[in-house]
Amino acid sequence: MSLLNTIKLKKTRCALIALALSAPLISSSVVVAQEQQSYPVERQWSGSESSDSMKKNLKRMAKKLELNQLQIEQIKQIAQQAKTENSELKSVMKTFKEKTKALMLVDYFDEQAFLLLHQEYQTTLTQIALVKAKTRHAILQVLSEEQKTKWLSMHEKKKQKRKHK
Numbered sequence: 296m297s298l299l300n301t302i303k304l305k306k307t308r309c310a311l312i313a314l315a316l317s318a319p320l321i322s323s324s325v326v327v328a329q330e331q332q333s334y335p336v337e338r339q340w341s342g343s344e345s346s347d348s349m350k351k352n353l354k355r356m357a358k359k360l361e362l363n364q365l366q367i368e369q370i371k372q373i374a375q376q377a378k379t380e381n382s383e384l385k386s387v388m389k390t391f392k393e394k395t396k397a398l399m400l401v402d403y404f405d406e407q408a409f410l411l412l413h414q415e416y417q418t419t420l421t422q423i424a425l426v427k428a429k430t431r432h433a434i435l436q437v438l439s440e441e442q443k444t445k446w447l448s449m450h451e452k453k454k455q456k457r458k459h460k
Contacts, residue, residue, distance in 0.1 A: 349374055349378075353367065353370060353371065353374070356370070356446075359445070359449065360438065360442045360445055360446060361442070362438075362442070366437050366438070369437045370434055370437055373430060373433045373434055373437070374430070376430075377426055377427075377429075377430040380426045381423065381426055384419055384422055384423055384426075387416070387419045388419065388423070391412070391416045391419065391420075394412055395409075395412065398412065
């Protein structure tokens with residue numbers, strides 16, 4: 296084999312290796328570009344995603360805790376009530392998040408403005424925490440003692456999993 300053929304063969308191998316190594320990068324860039332085209336600004340949630348998530352969580356909970364039909368119906372009612380209570384606070388929280396985002400986008404962090412903003416919305420934040428606690432308590436009241444123990448254990452595992460990420 297001549298020296299010229301050996302050089303061409305090496306160049307071809309190098310080109311193939313480079314192409315093979317860059318293929319995943321190119322395909323992921325295309326996916327990211329497609330996602331950016333799909334969501335030009337910020338993805339807006341229609342609310343059905345939350346509902347789907349709630350259904351999925353209830354289904355998983357029913358399976359893991361072996362809930363009966365009465366318990367499932369009671370938990371659905373509790374979740375619906377919480378959703379109604381939270382919907383009243385949703386617009387207020389949207390404003391709060393917009394103001395927080397605006398504070399994060401300035402060139403320097405204004406600690407005083409951030410603290411004032413949190414102080415201004417403290418009542419709303421407390422109401423949301425109260426609704427969440429009441430909902431969790433109401434759900435626990437529907438469960439049997441064994442189911443409560445298992446549910447609390449599942450939540451503890453989930454909490455530990457989040458800590459290790």
